[in-house]
Amino acid sequence: MSEERLSFQAEVSRLLDIVAHSLYSEKEVFLRELISNASDACDRLRYAALTDGSLLGDDRDFKIRIVADKDAKTLTLIDNGIGMNRQDLVDNLGTIARSGTSAFVKNLSGDSKKDVSLIGQFGVGFYSAFMVAEKVEVFSRKAGEATGWRWVSDGQGSFTVAEDEAAPARGTRIVMHIREAETEFLEEHRLRHVIKTYSDHIAVPILLGAETTDSVNAANALWTRSKSEITEEQYKEFYHHVGHAFDEPWLTLHWRAEGVIEYTGLLFVPQQRPFDLFDPRRAHHVKLYVRRVFITDEAEGLVPPYLRFLKGVVDSEDLPLNVSREMLQNNPVLTKLKAGIVKRVLGDLNKKAADPEQAADYARFWDAFGAVLKEGLYEDYAHRDDLLKLLRFRTTESKGELVSLATYISRMKEGQDAIYYITGDEKSAVEKSPQVEGFRAKGVEVLLLTDPVDEFWVGSVRETDGKPFKSVTRGGADLSKIKGEEKPEDEKKDKASDGDLSALTALLKLTLGEEVKDVRRSERLTDSAVCLVADDGDMDIHLQRLLKQHGQLGADAASKRVLEINPGHPLIRRLAEKATQDGAASSLEDAAWLLLDQARILEGETLPDPLSFARRMAAFVEKGLG
Numbered sequence: 001m002s003e004e005r006l007s008f009q010a011e012v013s014r015l016l017d018i019v020a021h022s023l024y025s026e027k028e029v030f031l032r033e034l035i036s037n038a039s040d041a042c043d044r045l046r047y048a049a050l051t052d053g054s055l056l057g058d059d060r061d062f063k064i065r066i067v068a069d070k071d072a073k074t075l076t077l078i079d080n081g082i083g084m085n086r087q088d089l090v091d092n093l094g095t096i097a098r099s100g101t102s103a104f105v106k107n108l109s110g111d112s113k114k115d116v117s118l119i120g121q122f123g124v125g126f127y128s129a130f131m132v133a134e135k136v137e138v139f140s141r142k143a144g145e146a147t148g149w150r151w152v153s154d155g156q157g158s159f160t161v162a163e164d165e166a167a168p169a170r171g172t173r174i175v176m177h178i179r180e181a182e183t184e185f186l187e188e189h190r191l192r193h194v195i196k197t198y199s200d201h202i203a204v205p206i207l208l209g210a211e212t213t214d215s216v217n218a219a220n221a222l223w224t225r226s227k228s229e230i231t232e233e234q235y236k237e238f239y240h241h242v243g244h245a246f247d248e249p250w251l252t253l254h255w256r257a258e259g260v261i262e263y264t265g266l267l268f269v270p271q272q273r274p275f276d277l278f279d280p281r282r283a284h285h286v287k288l289y290v291r292r293v294f295i296t297d298e299a300e301g302l303v304p305p306y307l308r309f310l311k312g313v314v315d316s317e318d319l320p321l322n323v324s325r326e327m328l329q330n331n332p333v334l335t336k337l338k339a340g341i342v343k344r345v346l347g348d349l350n351k352k353a354a355d356p357e358q359a360a361d362y363a364r365f366w367d368a369f370g371a372v373l374k375e376g377l378y379e380d381y382a383h384r385d386d387l388l389k390l391l392r393f394r395t396t397e398s399k400g401e402l403v404s405l406a407t408y409i410s411r412m413k414e415g416q417d418a419i420y421y422i423t424g425d426e427k428s429a430v431e432k433s434p435q436v437e438g439f440r441a442k443g444v445e446v447l448l449l450t451d452p453v454d455e456f457w458v459g460s461v462r463e464t465d466g467k468p469f470k471s472v473t474r475g476g477a478d479l480s481k482i483k484g485e486e487k488p489e490d491e492k493k494d495k496a497s498d499g500d501l502s503a504l505t506a507l508l509k510l511t512l513g514e515e516v517k518d519v520r521r522s523e524r525l526t527d528s529a530v531c532l533v534a535d536d537g538d539m540d541i542h543l544q545r546l547l548k549q550h551g552q553l554g555a556d557a558a559s560k561r562v563l564e565i566n567p568g569h570p571l572i573r574r575l576a577e578k579a580t581q582d583g584a585a586s587s588l589e590d591a592a593w594l595l596l597d598q599a600r601i602l603e604g605e606t607l608p609d610p611l612s613f614a615r616r617m618a619a620f621v622e623k624g625l626g
């Protein structure tokens with residue numbers, strides 16, 4: 001086939017532009033990226049050869065060779081891994097395969113400084129070669145295939161592919177034509193240092209020079225070494241490699257299990273949320289190995305979705321080496337591995353969570369991954385108690401600090417028998433909700449739940465330690481039973497008389513008719529005149545809104561709300577007085593609708609009839625101005 005010229009996917013061009021022009025201060029990381037890819041290629045061939053031994057031929061020892069040629073100003077990296085055919089080259093080196101990354105690049109701001117620091121968080125993989133090279137040639141031949149290929153690009157929007165017999169017998173040779181300013185990467189000592197720093201953990205030998213047979217790296221799988229032999233730095237570099245990550249691990253778990261099943265786990269909890277954390281597939285990122293052979297990074301069932309932030313490796317001694325990815329489904333060994341992983345991870349998280357000295361550190365984890373962990377509360381009943389201990393909340397009383405359920409319970413007021421919460425989209429908004437006023441006045445703490453998942457777990461967990469979870473926007477507020485810290489003047493505050501209030505309530509019910517389920521005097525309001533609540537047994541207001549937004553609830557399936565009025569509010573007092581007068585029904589009609597609309601606005605809802613609202617409002621203001 002003759003040479004073809006193809007364009008890079010738009011996102012790749014964008015990425016290359018940033019890579020070439022702005023740049024990381026640490027250009028040396030390009031080598032780590034290419035070595036990481038070469039090692040993955042060896043892993044994949046090792047796995048493929050389990051079912052088709054002929055793929056390896058006589059060349060059975062995997063290696064990565066790096067050769068610098070100062071005269072030609074080229075740096076060459078050769079692996080005898082799985083290799084790429086024409087289609088692979090076009091797909092892998094012309095597009096960004098990972099969907100999260102691709103979407104991310106699409107949304108880059110165009111401000112190169114900002115973009116570079118963001119890209120630094122996930123790396124640019126193969127394309128980082130263009131940080132040091134003005135031209136890159138990739139010669140490759142896929143294992144088991146006859147034809148070799150050459151891919152060439154100067155990173156300027158396009159590349160060429162053509163058949164080429166100069167490709168290695170199997171695997172990939174990447175030739176980088178090093179820029180004048182980057183010739184330091186042709187110096188052996190510099191290369192050796194970079195390899196030692198970033199790639200020592202790579203399990204395939206890395207040979208520096210055309211002839212040498214001595215590897216620069218230790219060349220055994222990091223997780224097989226004993227903990228005492230591994231430095232923090234090495235763990236970190238391994239985490240970068242295995243997790244395609246660029247932050248520091250927040251927690252490193254390295255353990256060997258011997259007993260019912262035998263395996264080694266080396267798992268990391270990242271510091272930062274990866275971009276695809278809320279991807280609907282909820283896939284995890286833990287690689288499964290069987291006796292040092294990479295099997296798959298998609299073993300569904302190895303890690304539950306609520307721990308999908310974990311990165312790392314699990315290496316089993318019990319699974320058969322020829323286990324196919326299909327065979328892994330419903331495999332009893334896999335089930336046991338999963339049980340071991342969950343126990344270990346939750347145990348270590350609980351140690352961190354329980355240590356007051358590490359509260360600030362745990363808070364960082366919680367802010368990154370708490371929302372994901374909460375999914376386990378309704379998906380993994382067996383570990384619910386462990387998970388409940390890990391929960392942290394911001395509350396109306398916590399001044400931004402995180403509070404555990406145990407702390408909340410220890411601070412409950414006399415007569416308080418429920419754990420109160422409010423759900424919503426944003427902390428600042430729920431904190432100011434009228435429904436929490438009465439609780440705040442009494443010093444009764446209310447959990448502020450602002451993750452969408454919150455609605456689902458509170459609905460499923462229902463209670464802890466004998467204390468039910470209760471929404472402050474649903475049902476009666478039963479605040480009168482609680483001995484709080486209210487100030488005496490609150491008690492004495494003028495309230496509408498019972499008779500007047502009953503008249504107003506009746507009038508509002510009549511006027512608003514089908515728009516509300518009921519109108520009641522409120523126990524929970526102190527400052528606002530009105531608010532909406534869901535009736536006991538009805539769906540919480542925020543949950544209704546959430547389900548509607550996601551098309552899970554028809555417009556008419558929503559249950560009606562109860563309008564609560566504050567007997568101590570001057571406006572309600574005045575209206576109550578008027579409600580007993582003749583002709584009140586018609587003179588207060590506009591006021592009734594305005595009260596309801598006000599409650600809707602406080603709830604963050606759009607008004608069903610904004611035009612009428614504006615008309616009534618204008619009329620009132622006009623009257624007020626005399």
Ligand SMILES: Nc1ncnc2c1ncn2[C@@H]1O[C@H](COP(=O)(O)OP(=O)(O)OP(=O)(O)O)[C@@H](O)[C@H]1O
Nearest residue numbers: 037038041083084092093123124125126127172244
């Ligand atoms: N030496 C190689 N041998 C075989 N395939 C390779 C090699 N180098 C790259 N590839 C293929 O090209 C793809 C893209 O590589 P690239 O480094 O850009 O991204 P990645 O490795 O998937 O992710 P990351 O951005 O985290 O490095 C790889 O997933 C792999 O399929």
